[in-house]
Amino acid sequence: MPRQLVLIGIGTGNPEHLTVEGINALERADVLFVPTKGEEKAALAAVRREIVARYRTRPLNTIEFALPVRDTANVDYKAGVVGWHAEISAQYAAMIGAMGPDETGALLVWGDPGLYDSTLRILDCVRGEGIAFSMKVVPGITALQALTAAFAIPLNTIGNPVTITTGRKLLHGWPDGADSVVVMLDGQKSFAKLDSEGLHIWWGAYVGMEQQMLIEGPLADVAEKIALARDHARAEHGWIMDVYLLRRV
Numbered sequence: 001m002p003r004q005l006v007l008i009g010i011g012t013g014n015p016e017h018l019t020v021e022g023i024n025a026l027e028r029a030d031v032l033f034v035p036t037k038g039e040e041k042a043a044l045a046a047v048r049r050e051i052v053a054r055y056r057t058r059p060l061n062t063i064e065f066a067l068p069v070r071d072t073a074n075v076d077y078k079a080g081v082v083g084w085h086a087e088i089s090a091q092y093a094a095m096i097g098a099m100g101p102d103e104t105g106a107l108l109v110w111g112d113p114g115l116y117d118s119t120l121r122i123l124d125c126v127r128g129e130g131i132a133f134s135m136k137v138v139p140g141i142t143a144l145q146a147l148t149a150a151f152a153i154p155l156n157t158i159g160n161p162v163t164i165t166t167g168r169k170l171l172h173g174w175p176d177g178a179d180s181v182v183v184m185l186d187g188q189k190s191f192a193k194l195d196s197e198g199l200h201i202w203w204g205a206y207v208g209m210e211q212q213m214l215i216e217g218p219l220a221d222v223a224e225k226i227a228l229a230r231d232h233a234r235a236e237h238g239w240i241m242d243v244y245l246l247r248r249v
């Protein structure tokens with residue numbers, strides 16, 4: 001049997017987001033790899049530990065490792081990310097290479113492994129370097145699902161597509177022809193820089209977690225309130241993750 005790596009989507013911080021498939025995959029794993037680093041990663045690692053304590057019925061060999069920090073001083077965003085992924089890839093190669101030939105390693109991936117998460121891309125690089133292993137993905141609840149569920153709203157309007165983008169991209173303006181836009185990875189409060197005319201926002205931070213915050217309304221009315229709440233929460237907790245849906249109404 002070749003080594004296997006299973007990526008388990010764990011949802012957005014509520015241990016009850018884990019699927020039965022995820023619980024079973026966790027139970028079968030021989031070793032768990034847990035990334036740590038900085039205040040945000042420490043909080044996320046705490047959620048992962050809680051998941052293990054809650055669902056795993058027998059001891060689990062857990063390897064915690066400090067993720068390299070991305071060089072944000074690099075002027076070229078893509079080059080910075082590529083270099084960072086290469087460093088992480090080397091780290092994974094060493095850890096996977098140290099696994100027994102028939103062992104299964106698990107990674108608890110925030111949300112869903114397929115959405116704004118580079119673990120799958122990084123593991124492809126590891127394989128490209130000649131380290132053999134098979135891969136299995138267990139889907140998880142994404143931040144955007146957690147957001148729409150928290151507000152009890154549909155993601156799309158009838159028959160229309162949805163655009164999923166980042167704060168960095170939104171800074172360049174409203175996506176052409178879009179009606180519903182989900183924004184993730186926005187450390188710059190890009191919503192506050194948009195022309196707010198005709199836009200409604202549903203904003204959530206720490207969605208699914210104890211600290212959950214939700215604000216919604218016409219963007220023109222609530223943008224400042226969200227910006228202040230975001231700054232305050234970030235200062236209080238030392239980190240923040242937020243996601244929002246903008247819709248033309």
Ligand SMILES: C[S@@+](CC[C@H](N)C(=O)[O-])C[C@H]1O[C@@H](n2cnc3c(N)ncnc32)[C@H](O)[C@@H]1O
Pocket residue numbers: 012013110111112113114115116117141142143144183184185186204205206207208209241242243
């Ligand atoms: C690196 S991406 C990971 C996305 C994840 N794979 C998913 O499926 O949701 C991190 C971004 O996801 C969003 N996010 C993740 N967890 C969140 C939460 N509990 N509350 C609000 N936003 C969250 C934020 O936009 C954050 O910047």
